[in-house]
Amino acid sequence: MTEKQQEQDMVDAMAQSGWRITDQRRSLARIFSGTEGYLSPKDVYDQMRLTYPGVSFDTVYRNLRMLSEMGVLEQVYFQEGGLKFKANCLHHHHHHLICVNCEKTLTFDYCPMNQMLSLPGNFKIINHRFEIYGLCEECRQDGVSSLD
Amino acid sequence: MTEKQQEQDMVDAMAQSGWRITDQRRSLARIFSGTEGYLSPKDVYDQMRLTYPGVSFDTVYRNLRMLSEMGVLEQVYFQEGGLKFKANCLHHHHHHLICVNCEKTLTFDYCPMNQMLSLPGNFKIINHRFEIYGLCEECRQDGVSSLD
DNA sequence: GTTATTGCAAATGATTTGCATTGAT
C-alpha cells in the first residue's frame, strides 16, 4: 500500500467516525503514514510544527488519544520511552516483533487467539495484545547489550 | 502458595540480586503478596504509609522500577489508570485475562511462544507479552458497558 | 449558522534528580 493511500485511509476512518477533517488531523495522518516506527507525543508535535508552527501540544495529545481509541493508531508503552504511537494496519490483523533498541517492528500473521478455545472464567473478550520484544539483526550486530 | 511464602520469595529474590533488605522493601513484598490485583504507585505509597508514615514517594518509585526490572513485579499500562504493578508468579510461566473494568485477572497456562517456530527477520527474542482484555463475569452482569 | 476543534495558558499529575542522612551489611 502506498503512503498516500494509507494517509487517505486514516482520513477516511476519521470522517467515518464523524470527526471533522482539520488541517492538523490531515497532517497527523501524513506523519504517521510516512513513519515506520513509533513516535512519542513530542516526536509528533515536533514534526507537526514543521508544517504548522502554531500547533499546540494539547491538540496533538487529544488527537493521538482519539485516534488510538478508534484503532487507527496503536500504542505501546516502552519502559524507557513512555507511551508511543504508530499507524495501525487497518486491513488485516497481525502482531509484532519489536526491537527494544531501535523500535523497528516486523509483523507476523500468527494470532494466538485462534488457539484460545477454552479460557478460564467467563470473560467477554474485548481485545488482546501479543508482542514479542527482542533485538533486531542490525542491533545485535551493533553489539547492543543494554536493554534501553 | 501462602501469602507469607510469596512474601518471603520476593524478599529472597531481592537478596539474591544483592539488594539490601530494608523495612520499606519488606513492606513492599508484604503489600504485593497480599494484593490480588494491580496497584498504581500511588496505591502502593498510600498502603505503605499506613505502616511507615514517613516513607517517601521516590522510594516507592525506585523500588517499583527495580522490582519490575528483576521480574518480581509485572507491570501493565492501563489506558485510563496509567502504569500499574502486580506481583509476578516466580514459579511458573503463564499469561492473563484482565478485566478492563475491575482489573481482576485470571491466569491461563497457554503460551503462544511454544507455537512460534518461525519468525520473520532474525530477532534475538528477549521477552514477550500476551494479554487478553475483557469484562469478567461480575462486571458483565453489572452491566458495565463503557470501557474506562 | 451551528457546533466541533483549536490554541492558549495554566493546572495538575507523574516521574526523576541531587544530596545529606540513615541504616543494612
Added chain:
DNA sequence: ATCAATGCAAATCATTTGCAATAAC
C-alpha cells in the same frame, strides 16, 4: 566502617483542563 538506600525538596516531564477564538460542516 562502608556503601547502598532513604527522605526531602525541588526540578523536570507528561498530561489535562477551561475557555474564548476559529474553522469545518
